[in-house]
Amino acid sequence: MRLSSILIFYMLLKSFCYAQNGDKNEALLKKINLTTDTAQINALNTLAGNLARPEPSQALIYANQALNQSKSLNYKEGEAKASNTLGVLSWLSGDYNQALTYLKIAFTFYSAAGKQSELAGIYNLLGLIYCRTGNYKLSEHNYSEALAIYKTLNDTDGTARVFSNLGIVYSEKGDLTKALEYYLKASKIKGDKSANIATNIGIIYGEQGNLTKALSYYTRAKEISYQLKDKNGIANSYSNIGTTHYNMDNFDSAEVNFIRALKFYTEVENKNGLGETYYRLGIISASKGKTAEALSQYLKALFIHYSIKVGKTRPFLLFSKGRNKV
Numbered sequence: 427m428r429l430s431s432i433l434i435f436y437m438l439l440k441s442f443c444y445a446q447n448g449d450k451n452e453a454l455l456k457k458i459n460l461t462t463d464t465a466q467i468n469a470l471n472t473l474a475g476n477l478a479r480p481e482p483s484q485a486l487i488y489a490n491q492a493l494n495q496s497k498s499l500n501y502k503e504g505e506a507k508a509s510n511t512l513g514v515l516s517w518l519s520g521d522y523n524q525a526l527t528y529l530k531i532a533f534t535f536y537s538a539a540g541k542q543s544e545l546a547g548i549y550n551l552l553g554l555i556y557c558r559t560g561n562y563k564l565s566e567h568n569y570s571e572a573l574a575i576y577k578t579l580n581d582t583d584g585t586a587r588v589f590s591n592l593g594i595v596y597s598e599k600g601d602l603t604k605a606l607e608y609y610l611k612a613s614k615i616k617g618d619k620s621a622n623i624a625t626n627i628g629i630i631y632g633e634q635g636n637l638t639k640a641l642s643y644y645t646r647a648k649e650i651s652y653q654l655k656d657k658n659g660i661a662n663s664y665s666n667i668g669t670t671h672y673n674m675d676n677f678d679s680a681e682v683n684f685i686r687a688l689k690f691y692t693e694v695e696n697k698n699g700l701g702e703t704y705y706r707l708g709i710i711s712a713s714k715g716k717t718a719e720a721l722s723q724y725l726k727a728l729f730i731h732y733s734i735k736v737g738k739t740r741p742f743l744l745f746s747k748g749r750n751k752v
Contacts (some may be wrong), residue, residue: 435546441662442733446629450476450739451473451476452472454472454475454476457469458470458473463499464499464501464504465497466495467496467499467501467504467508468504468507470488470489470491470492470495470508471488471489471492471504471507471508471511473485473488474486474488474489474492474508474511475507475511477488477657478511478514478515478518479518479654479655479656479657479694480655480656480657481694482515482518482519482694482695483694485511485515486512486515489508489511489512489515490508491514492504492507492508492511493505493508493509493512493706496508498658502535503535505531505535505538506531506532506535506536506544507532509528509529509531509532510528510529510532510544510547510548511530512524512527513525513526513528513532513548513551514551516528517551517554517555518658518694518696519695519698519734520695520696520697520698520699521565521697521734522555522558522559525551525555526552526555528550529548529551532544532548533545533548536548541579541583542575542578542579543575543581543584544647545575546571546572546573546575546579546581546584546641547575547584548648549568549569549571549575549588550568550569550572550584550588550591552564552568552595553565553566553567553568553569553572553588553591553595554591556568557591557594557595557598562595562598565595566592566595567592569588569592569595572584572587572588572617573585573588573589573592576588582615583615583616585615586611586612586615586616586620586623586746587612588688589608589609589611589612589615589625590608590609590612590620590622590626591608592607592608592628593605593607593608593612593626596608597626597629597630602630602633602634605626605630606627606630607692609623609626609627609630610627612743613627614621618646619650619658620648620650621648621650621651621654621656621663622647622659624646624647624650624662625643625644625647625662625666627643628640628641628642628643628644628647628666629666631643632673634655634672636674637674638669640670641667641670641671644663644666644670645663645667647659647663647666648660648663648664648667651663656692656695657690657694658694658699659690659727660690661687661688661689661690661694661696662665662687662699664683664684664686664687664690665683665684665687665699665702665703665706667683668680668681668682668683668686668687668706669686669706670708671683672706672709677710677713677714678737680706681707681710684703684706684707684710685707687699687703688700688703688704688707689698691703697730697733697734698731698734700726700730701726701727701730701731704723704724704726704727704730705723705727707728708720708721708722708723708724711723
């Protein structure tokens with residue numbers, strides 16, 4: 427059985443930067459403690475955005491605090507920013523329905539306020555969600571809306587994000603040539619600085635059977651993710667490296683990398699990643715004849731996917747595949 431790698435969606439808005447500078451976050455914490463009203467809410471929202479990727483559990487606390495205080499003060503912009511962050515965090519954790527609920531709140535405000543950059547970011551994230559749930563038509567529609575805005579704003583980073591994500595849509599649809607075309611458009615803009623693009627190019631090479639080249643791109647994506655302190659990115663990289671080793675029949679190396687992925691997915695509470703990784707570990711355990719261990723891992727995958735409701739048939743598919751492997 428051949429495993430598939432995990433496509434990496436290019437999601438972050440400009441305001442959602444990685445927390446590479448602890449001093450900035452310390453300054454925000456001081457501001458939160460020394461200010462009140464909208465100034466405090468703005469600091470909470472900025473801090474939540476900074477921590478969305480590296481420390482999502484902390485980001486969730488600050489975003490909810492910002493949301494509650496914004497509602498009590500009827501501060502609509504603060505509520506929109508907090509809802510946007512909560513939408514991102516829900517997407518990262520695999521709770522797509524909750525993400526759509528939060529994003530609707532943010533979209534309503536940004537649309538009325540004419541905030542084009544923020545609207546483009548939401549369109550992009552909606553494209554990610556619909557692609558992840560298999561609604562490619564809606565995904566492409568939202569990406570087209572985002573792309574039109576980014577081009578109007580001359581936002582090259584945003585344009586690169588959408589190009590990369592459109593590549594994923596075509597990859598999911600099986601059009602690898604078109605997918606690679608979009609990835610290369612994104613790569614031309616971003617150069618050798620994007621873990622997401624490196625990952626997705628690696629996936630194309632993997633699908634074409636060039637596993638050695640795929641492995642080199644996944645390794646590069648891992649290095650970039652470590653530099654950015656992006657735990658989700660690190661986890662995805664380890665998962666893809668493990669998948670490639672599995673497809674090269676290097677089961678021990680695959681297992682090591684899946685276990686590493688599991689560690690980081692646990693830290694960021696990425697349930698979708700956890701479910702997929704337990705499933706992959708189950709396949710390896712079954713390949714090694716460890717039936718009881720494989721069954722335990724398949725069951726963990728099953729219950730995790732039930733808890734986040736990843737489609738009506740996905741949990742049964744996971745368990746069915748796992749059971750056949752045992």
